[in-house]
Amino acid sequence: MFDRVFCSGPWLHMRINPTGEFGPCRWSSHRDEQYNIKTHSVKEYFQKRMAPLRRSVLEGDRLEMCSQCYQMEEHDKVSGRQRQLLKTGIMTDHFVPSLQSSTFRSAFQYSQNNDGDTDLLPIDWQIDLGNYCNSACVMCSPRYSSKLGAEFKKIGLIDDTARWNSSWSDDDTLLEKFCHDLASGPTPAYLHFLGGETLIIPAFKKILSELAQAKMTSPTVGFTTNLTVWPQDTIDQLLKFDRLNIGLSIESLHDINHYVRWPGPQEIILQNLEKWIDLADRHGHPVQLRLTPSALTILHVADLYQYAWDRNIGVETCNFITNPRCLGLKVLPHDLRSTAISRLEKFLDGKIIEDRQIVNTRNPSMVNQQVIQDARSYINFLRSSEYDQEGAHELVQYIRQLERSRGNNILDYLPEYEKFLRSHGY
């Protein structure tokens, strides 16, 4: 059905990946290796290269690159597709009439009549600045963490880090070109920055400074931080913008956060968490906890949902993790899933649950329901997803390699995993 696959993202959004390749969507890992900021213009990519994608979307094709969104919706998790539709006035529960009333209807029609072409430019950006990072989170990859890349090389998981470490934003000429493009196109509505650790990447501050100098402070600036640093000068730059979407990466209040977001010092992370929430509150900016629930953290995420509920702040979890496969929730056996489900249910216990799905997860009056909705999606997934035995074997091999390098032991953090991990060779 068309209403299950149509997305307005290709008419308003694009992404630049850490090494400069363009991509059509922040929720998809798809990137165009041949189309890079070094070789092509934003206009060329968005208007022409993305035309076949727009054509497929208008035809109602079910696309492999969109599988993450389809999976999220299967488990009642709000998908990127639903969020992008809503930005153009399309509600999935009133699809046909809201599509017909959409502010982008004429833009869709233009592409329908012109083989997918558009005369628009992106106004919603995902800007991956590069992989420079001070953390080596177990679920990350060298593409997004230089520290993890160095460790992978040391323990023989990859041969070389050079291809990941060549961040486009290190090149002043490219950075200037990008800032110029931003300033000379339509004013973006949203600029979401990602690292690495965004707050320590020099280009982040440079772009903010360029935009502020050009008096272009109306776009909402979103970013995600790993909470390990508090760079006051960059924060001062951020506060020049009218609106921020502050994303705070954390997996649990339990010590497992230290194991997973290695080697993030838990005490500093918790201090900075409070500081960001306080800053957001004082300046009236929305703040969200950004979680990547994985096989190693799902037992201890309920405490963060409770924390968010108590503080009236949102939770935005990423896609159901599939890469690395071994950290996906599917590797968990029945007994651990049951424990995770019962802890999440305990969090939900006694709370009023509305049936209506909340797609605008930043609506401050719906924050608590949004937190409930997100927690429920994990219960749904844990209940219905099939068991991945091969992934479980891979998990043991993977963490043993990392632990040899890090000198730690998962059972110090998760003693309840002993039977499971031992049965797969730990």
Next chain:
Amino acid sequence: MKNFLEATGIDHKIKIEMCLRPIGLPWAKIDINGTTIMSGIMTETTYLTHLTDASVPLVLSIELKHKQYSLDHETAIVVDRLDVDSISIVPEMTHRFCYENDHSFTSPTSYLGFNGIWKLDTGDCFYRWWHRCSGQGWLLEPTPGFLD
């Protein structure tokens, strides 16, 4: 509905449903987008359904007329429910109605006890209006590019 052409080819009308309860014997006139769907004395709880064009602003009004305050001070029309495409507008959005009456009563209400007109004008097609006033976040507008 397989694709964009089919989805936009559907002749969708928005469906307005309301439940009106009379107190006493009010004289009521109900208009939706220029069509009068009821005019006269309301004697019993009335359920009305009306289909109208989705692509134009929704203008809906309920008028109470001919009330003589000295004789029938208990006369009123109570809007118990008003839904558009199953989206609850009354009671959820009662504050969006404008109430012009001969007692200068302006507080949000769905109890229409004065001679006057209680009116909703969405100013934009219904779904855009609904998006804005129900906290759905950004409603972006396409802006042609000018990067050259």
